[in-house]
Amino acid sequence: MNGIDTPIVFYPLCALTILFAVAAISFRNIFHSLLSAIMVFFLVGVLFYVLGSEYNAVIQIAVYGLAVPVILGLAIMFTNLKKDENKASSKLTFATLFTGGLFAIAVLSIIRFALGEVDFYGVNPISAMSAFGSGIFIKYVWAFELMSLILTIIVVGLSLFKKEGRCRK
Amino acid sequence: MQEITIYNYLFLGLLLFVIGIVGSILSKHVIKVLISIEFILTGVNINFITFATFCDSVSFDGYLFTLFYVGIGAVELAVALYIFYLMYNKKQSENIENYGDL
Amino acid sequence: MADMILDNMYLILLIPFWIFLIIMLGRFFSVYVNKIVIYTLTLFASLSGALLSGLALFYNNNLILETQMPFIKINDFIISAGLHVDKTSLVFAFVLFVISFLIQIFSISYMKNEKKTYRFYALLNLFNFAMCGLFFSPNLFEAYVFWEIVGVVSYLLIGFEYFKKEKSIAAKKVFIINRIGDTALIGAIILCSYLMYSNSDNWGLTTLSFVDMNIISTLINAYASTPLFWGICLLFIAAAAVKSAQFPFYTWLQDAMEAKLPVSALLHSATMVVSGVFLIIRLYPMFSLDNGLLQLIAVLGLLTAFVCSVSACAQNHPKKVLAYSTSAQIGLMFFALGMGNIKAAIIFFIAHALIKSMLFLTLPKEGEKFDLVNFVLFLIGGLSLSGIIFSGMVAKEFMYLDLSLTLKVLFCLISFMTAFYIIRIALLLGVNKDKKIPFVPVILTVLNIVFYFIVRKLVKYEVSEPFWAALTAWICVYVLYIKDAFWKVPVLYPLAYNGFYLDKFYTQTMSTIYAKIADFSNLIDTKFFGNYNLLINSAKCGVKVSDWVENNVMNGAVRLTTGIAKMFSKLYLVAQNGNIQRYNAYAFIIITVIISCLIIGYVWLYLRYIGG
Numbered sequence: 001m002n003g004i005d006t007p008i009v010f011y012p013l014c015a016l017t018i019l020f021a022v023a024a025i026s027f028r029n030i031f032h033s034l035l036s037a038i039m040v041f042f043l044v045g046v047l048f049y050v051l052g053s054e055y056n057a058v059i060q061i062a063v064y065g066l067a068v069p070v071i072l073g074l075a076i077m078f079t080n081l082k083k084d085e086n087k088a089s090s091k092l093t094f095a096t097l098f099t100g101g102l103f104a105i106a107v108l109s110i111i112r113f114a115l116g117e118v119d120f121y122g123v124n125p126i127s128a129m130s131a132f133g134s135g136i137f138i139k140y141v142w143a144f145e146l147m148s149l150i151l152t153i154i155v156v157g158l159s160l161f162k163k164e165g166r167c168r169k
Numbered sequence: 170m171q172e173i174t175i176y177n178y179l180f181l182g183l184l185l186f187v188i189g190i191v192g193s194i195l196s197k198h199v200i201k202v203l204i205s206i207e208f209i210l211t212g213v214n215i216n217f218i219t220f221a222t223f224c225d226s227v228s229f230d231g232y233l234f235t236l237f238y239v240g241i242g243a244v245e246l247a248v249a250l251y252i253f254y255l256m257y258n259k260k261q262s263e264n265i266e267n268y269g270d271l
Numbered sequence: 272m273a274d275m276i277l278d279n280m281y282l283i284l285l286i287p288f289w290i291f292l293i294i295m296l297g298r299f300f301s302v303y304v305n306k307i308v309i310y311t312l313t314l315f316a317s318l319s320g321a322l323l324s325g326l327a328l329f330y331n332n333n334l335i336l337e338t339q340m341p342f343i344k345i346n347d348f349i350i351s352a353g354l355h356v357d358k359t360s361l362v363f364a365f366v367l368f369v370i371s372f373l374i375q376i377f378s379i380s381y382m383k384n385e386k387k388t389y390r391f392y393a394l395l396n397l398f399n400f401a402m403c404g405l406f407f408s409p410n411l412f413e414a415y416v417f418w419e420i421v422g423v424v425s426y427l428l429i430g431f432e433y434f435k436k437e438k439s440i441a442a443k444k445v446f447i448i449n450r451i452g453d454t455a456l457i458g459a460i461i462l463c464s465y466l467m468y469s470n471s472d473n474w475g476l477t478t479l480s481f482v483d484m485n486i487i488s489t490l491i492n493a494y495a496s497t498p499l500f501w502g503i504c505l506l507f508i509a510a511a512a513v514k515s516a517q518f519p520f521y522t523w524l525q526d527a528m529e530a531k532l533p534v535s536a537l538l539h540s541a542t543m544v545v546s547g548v549f550l551i552i553r554l555y556p557m558f559s560l561d562n563g564l565l566q567l568i569a570v571l572g573l574l575t576a577f578v579c580s581v582s583a584c585a586q587n588h589p590k591k592v593l594a595y596s597t598s599a600q601i602g603l604m605f606f607a608l609g610m611g612n613i614k615a616a617i618i619f620f621i622a623h624a625l626i627k628s629m630l631f632l633t634l635p636k637e638g639e640k641f642d643l644v645n646f647v648l649f650l651i652g653g654l655s656l657s658g659i660i661f662s663g664m665v666a667k668e669f670m671y672l673d674l675s676l677t678l679k680v681l682f683c684l685i686s687f688m689t690a691f692y693i694i695r696i697a698l699l700l701g702v703n704k705d706k707k708i709p710f711v712p713v714i715l716t717v718l719n720i721v722f723y724f725i726v727r728k729l730v731k732y733e734v735s736e737p738f739w740a741a742l743t744a745w746i747c748v749y750v751l752y753i754k755d756a757f758w759k760v761p762v763l764y765p766l767a768y769n770g771f772y773l774d775k776f777y778t779q780t781m782s783t784i785y786a787k788i789a790d791f792s793n794l795i796d797t798k799f800f801g802n803y804n805l806l807i808n809s810a811k812c813g814v815k816v817s818d819w820v821e822n823n824v825m826n827g828a829v830r831l832t833t834g835i836a837k838m839f840s841k842l843y844l845v846a847q848n849g850n851i852q853r854y855n856a857y858a859f860i861i862i863t864v865i866i867s868c869l870i871i872g873y874v875w876l877y878l879r880y881i882g883g
Contacts, residue, residue, distance in 0.1 A: 010173045014181050021185055021208055025192030030200055037204045044185075044211050051178065051222050056235050060214070063239050064207065068246060075250050076200055079263045096194045096856055100187045103863040106870055111179050131229040140233055147240040154244050158251055194856045202852075266850060 009050060017043040030076055034069060041065045055132055178219040186212030199253050199263050203246060210242045276326050280356050283323045283364065284407060287400035290316040294393040306388070313375055313392040317399060321368035328361040337482060339409055348468075350478050355409035362617060363406045363549055366624050367542045369718070371399055377632055377711040378533040391431060391531075398424040398538065405546055410480040411460045414550070418456060418514070421546060422449045425538055429530040441529035448523040452513025456550075459506035462499070463491055470494040481553055488557035504564050507554055508571070515547030517605060518575040521598040528590040535590060536631035540597045541624035548604050548620060552613060559611070569609025573681060575602030580688035584695065589634050592696045597627060599685065600656070607670045615669040618726055622662035625722060626652045629715035630693075635700060642705040646697065648712045652719075653693030658686050661723040669730050687743065 020039040027033035041064035048057035136144050189208030196202055214235045221231025253263075260267050290312050298309075339353030375395060382388050401424055404417035423446075430442030460479065467477040467490065476487055492500055511517070516524040527539045538544075551558065551568065558564045576599045583595035600623045607616040630652045633645040641649065654660045658667035671682055 007173055010177065014177070017181065018184055018188070021188045024208070025188060025196055025201065025205055030198050033201055033204065037207070040185075040208065041211065044215065047178075047181070047215065048218055051218050053218050053222065053232050053235075056214075056218060056232055059236060059239055060211075063243055064211070068207065068243065071246065071250060072200055072203065075253060079200075079257060092853075092856060093195055095860065096191050099856075099860045099863045100191045102867060103190075103859070104183055104187045106863065106866045107183055108180060109870060110866075111176065111183075115175065115179075128229050128232070131227070132232055135228065135230065135233040136236070139228070139230075140237075143237060147237055150244055151240065154247050158247065190855075190859055194852050194859065265852060268851070 013043060013047055013050070017047070031073075034072055034076065037072075038065060038069045041068075052128065055129070175219060175223045178223075179216060182212045182215035182219065184212075185209075185215065188212075197264050197266060199256075199265050199268075202265060203249055203253075206249075207242060207246070210238055214238055276323060276330060277356070280323065280327060280354055280407075283320050284354065284400065284403050286319050287316050287396045287403065291393050291396040291400060294389055294396065298389040298393075309389050309392050310375075310379055313396055314372065316396050317368050317372040317375055320399060320403065321365060321372055324361050324365040324368055327356065328358070328365055337409060342413070348474050348477060350412050351409060351480075352413050353409050354407045355481050356407060359549075359552055359617070360406040362621070363545070364403050366621050367399065367402050367406070370541050370624055370628050370715075371395065371537060373711050373714055374533045374537045374628060374632070377536075378531075381533060382531070391428075394424055394428050394431075395537070398428070398543070402542055402546070406549060409482070410478050411463070412478065414553075415453075415456055415460055418510075418546065419453055421514075421543060422446065422453060425449070425527070425543060428534045428538060429527055431531060431534070438529045441526040444526050445523045448520060449513060451520065452510040452547075455506040455513070456510035459503050459510065462503050462506070463487070466491050466494050466499075484554065485556045488554075488560055491557070492560045500561070501564070504558060504561070505567075507550065507557070508564070508568060511547030511550045511605075512571060513547070514550070515544050515601045515605070516575075516598045517547070517602060518571055518578060521575060521579060521595075524594045524598055525591055528588075528594050532631060532634065535593075536628040540593065540627040540631055544597060544601055545604070545620050545624070548601065548608065548616060551605070551608050552616070555608075555613065565609045565611065567609070569606050572602040572605025572607075572609055573678070573685075575599065576606065576685045577602075577681065580685050580692070583692040584688055586692075586696075587699065589696050589700060590631075592692055593627065593630055593634075596656070596689065596692065599689065600627070603667075603670065603685070610670075610674070612670060612673075614730075615666065618662075618669060618730065619666035621722060622655070622666045622719070622726075625715055625719045626656045626663060629712050629719065630656070632715070633709065633712045640701045640703040641697070642707055642709070643702060644706060644708050645712065646702045648709070648716055649697055650694070651716055653690070653697060655719060657690035657693060659690070662719050662726060665723060665726045665730060687747075691747065 017040055020036040020043065024033045024036040024040060027036065042061060045057045045061035045065055048054075048060055185208050189205045189210075189212060192205030192208065193202050196205060217231040217235045217238070219231075221229050221235075225231065256268055257263060294309055294312060337353065337355055339351035341349045342352035343350040375392070378391070378395075382391060385391070398421070401417050401420035405414055405421060408414040408417055426442050426446040426449075429445055430439050433439050433442075463479055464477055467479070467487065471477065471490060471494075476483055476490065479487060491503065495503065513520045513523075524539060524544070528535055530539065558568065579595045579599035579602060583592045583599065586592045586595060600619070604616045604619055604623070607613075607619060630649060633641070633649045633652070635641050635645065651660070655663035658664045667686065671679070674682060
C-alpha cells in the first residue's frame with residue numbers, strides 16, 4: 001500500500017481489468033483479444049504498484065505486458081487469421097458460466113469466513129525491498145537458481161528440438 | 170465510499186481466476202486458451218501479492234513467489250507455443266477441437 | 272614457507288582432479304588435440320604433488336593438520352570432508368607421486384603408438400586424486416568414498432583396451448572381487464558408526480574421524496560384545512586383504528596383469544595394492560586392543576607370503592611372477608604390521624614400491640629378451656627385493672629383528688624363494704645385446720640406492736640369516752635352473768603353477784553352488800508349484816458342473832451384463848470424447864460442487880451446533 005490505493009484509483013482500475021479480461025475471452029478476433037489481454041496485464045502491473053510491490057510491477061509489465069504478447073503475436077501471425085472459429089456448445093457455455101459464478105461465490109465466502117479475524121499490517125517499502133533481496137539471494141536462492149536453470153534448459157531444448165524437426169523434414 | 174481492504178483485492182484476483190478458467194474451457198482458439206491460462210496465473214499472483222502486503226510484513230515471501238510464478242509462466246508458455254507450432258504444422262488448424270486425438 | 276605449504280595442502284588433492292577434468296573434458300570437447308599439452312599437464316600434476324608432499328614432509332614435524340568442512344549435516348551429526356595430514360599419509364602420498372611422475376614419463380614413450388592416450392593420462396590423474404584422497408581423508412566415510420574411486424579407476428585402467436575381450440573380462444573380475452572388500456569395509460563402517468551412535472553421547476565421535484581413533488576404538492571395544500568387535504575387525508581386515516591381494520583373495524592380482532605395463536607398475540605393484548596396508552595402519556588402535564587380531568593379521572600376511580612365493584616360483588609369465596611376488600611382499604608388510612612393527616612396514620612399503628615398479632618397467636615386451644642394461648637393472652632390483660643389497664636389505668633386516676625361531680625360519684624361506692623366482696624369471700627370459708639405456712628404471716634404481724643411504728642411518732640393522740638365505744638362493748637357482756629340478760617335483764609344481772588352485776576353487780565351488788541352488792529351485796518349481804495333476808483332476812469334475820451352470824445360468828447373466836455395459840459405454844462415450852476442454856470443464860465443475868457441498872455442510876453444522 002503506497003497510500004494511493006484509494007477508492008478513486010482502485011475501483012476504475014478494477015473495473016477496467018475485469019472488463020478487458022472478459023473482452024479478451026469473448027472477442028471473436030484473436031488479435032483483438034490479445035490486445036485486451038495486454039491491457040489486462042498492464043493494469044494488473046499498475047495494481048501491483050498500488051499494492052506497494054514496485055519490483056513485481058516492473059516484472060509483470062516487462063514479462064507479461066511486453067514479452068509474452070510479442071511471442072503470442074508472432075505465434076498468431078503464422079496461423080491462418082481468416083478462418084472463423086466455431087463457438088462452443090451452448091450447454092457447455094451455460095454450465096461453465098454457472099459453475100464459474102458458483103465457484104466465485106463459494107471461494108469468496110471461504111475468504112470472508114477465513115479472514116474474519118486477521119489483523120493486517122502496513123508495508124514499509126524499504127524493508128520490503130531488502131526482504132526481496134534477501135529472499136532471492138539467501139532464503140530461496142536454490143529455487144531462484146533452479147528457475148534460471150529451467151529457463152536455460154527450455155531455451156537449449158527448444159533450439160535442439162527445432163534442429164531435430166528440420167532434420168526430419 | 171468505503172475504504173479499500175484486503176477483500177477487494179482478493180475478489181479481483183478471484184474474478185480474474187474464474188474468468189481465466191471459463192475462458193480456457195470455452196474458447197476454441199489455442200492462443201486464446203493460453204491467454205486464459207495466463208489470466209489464471211495473474212489472478213494467483215494478485216492473491217500472493219495481496220497476502221504478502223497485508224499479512225506478512227517480515228519476509229514478503231509472496232513477492233518472491235510471484236517472481237517465480239512469472240518465470241514458470243514464461244517457461245510454460247514457451248513449451249506450449251512450441252507444441253502449438255508442431256501441432257499446427259501437422260493439422261493446419263488452430264482450433265483446439267482438432268487436437269483431440271492423443 | 273612451511274605455513275604456506277601446509278595451508279595449501281588441499282592443492283595436492285585438487286590439482287590431479289583438475290588436470291583429470293581438463294584433460295578429459297578438454298579432449299572431449301576438442302579444445303585441444305596436441306598430445307604435448309596432455310603430457311605437460313599430467314607431468315605438472317604429479318610433479319607438483321610430489322613437491323608439495325615432499326616439502327610438507329620436510330617441514331612437518333609430527334604435526335597433525337586437520338582442515339575440515341561439513342559435508343553431510345544432519346542436525347548435530349556432521350560428516351566432514353577435508354584433509355588429515357600427518358606423517359604417514361605424507362609418506363604414502365610422496366611415494367605415490369614420485370612413482371607416478373616417473374611412470375608417466377615412462378609411458379610417454381611406451382604408449383606412443385596407442386590410440387586415445389588422453390584417457391590413459393586422465394585416468395592416471397584420477398588415480399592420483401583418489402589415492403591421495405584416501406591417504407588424506409580425515410574420517411572413515413571419506414576414506415570409503417575414495418576407496419571406491421580407487422577400485423573404479425583400477426577397473427577402468429585394466430579395461431583401457433576394452434575392445435579386447437580377455438582384458439574386459441579381467442577388468443570385470445578384478446572389479447567384482449574388489450567389491451567384496453568394499454562391501455566388507457562399508458559394513459564395518461556402518462557397524463562402528465551405529466555402535467557409536469546408539470551408545471555414545473558425543474556426536475563428534477560418530478563420524479569415526481582418524482584423529483580420535485584411539486578413543487573411538489576403545490569405546491567400540493567397550494560397547495560391543497567380543498564376537499561383534501571381532502566381526503567388525505574381521506570385516507576391516509577382509510577389506511584390507513582384498514585390496515592388498517592377501518591370502519584368500521589374491522587371485523585378482525594375476526588378472527589385473529592384463530593391464531598395460533605402466534598401469535601394472537603403478538597400480539598393481541607400487542601404490543594401489545598398499546591401500547590395505549594403509550587402512551590397517553590407520554585403524555591400528557583398534558587392532559592393537561586385541562592381541563589375537565594382530566596375530567591374525569601376521570598369520571594372514573605370512574601365509575600369503577609363503578603361498579604366493581611358492582606360486583611365483585612356478586610361473587612362466589614374467590608379469591605373473593611379479594604379481595605373485597607383489598602379493599607375497601605385501602603379505603610381509605602385513606606380517607610386520609601384525610608383529611607391531613609399523614615403521615618396518617612403511618620402510619618396506621617404500622623400498623618395495625621403488626623396486627617393484629622398476630622391475631615392471633624393465634620387463635621386455637611379450638616374447639622378447641631383456642636388453643642388457645635392463646637385465647642388469649632387473650638383477651639389481653631382484654637382489655634388492657630379496658634382501659641382499661640396498662633398501663630391500665635394510666627393510667627386511669629391520670622386519671627380521673625380534674622374531675621367534677619358527678618365524679625366523681619361515682622368513683628365511685620366503686626370502687630364499689623371493690631370490691629364487693626373481694633370478695629364475697630373469698634367466699628364463701634371457702638377454703640380448705641391445706645397449707639402449709632406459710631412463711626411468713635407472714632413476715628408480717638411483718632412488719632405491721638413495722633411500723638405502725637415508726634409511727641406513729635411521730634404522731639399526733644387522734646382516735643376518737635372510738641375507739644368507741637369499742644369497743644361497745642365487746647360487747641354488749643356477750643348479751636348479753640348469754638341471755630343471757623344480758619341474759620334476761610332482762605335487763608341488765602343478766599346485767604352485769595354478770596358484771594353489773584358489774582361482775579354480777572359486778570358479779568351481781561358486782558354479783557348483785549356483786548350480787545346486789538352481790537345481791533346488793527348479794525342483795521346488797516342478798514338484799510343488801508346477802504340479803498340476805491334482806488341479807487338473809479336480810478341475811475335470813468341476814468342468815461338468817460348470818458346463819451346466821454356464822449354459823443355463825451364466826448365459827442369461829452375461830447377456831444382462833453386456834446390455835448394461837453397452838448402455839453405460841454409450842454414456843461414457845459422450846463424456847470421453849478426447850476433448851481436453853471437456854475434461855477441464857468436468858474437473859472444474861466437480862471441484863466447485865465439492866467446495867459448495869463442503870461449505871453448505873459446514874454452514875449447516877455451524878448453524879445447528881453453534882450458531883443456532
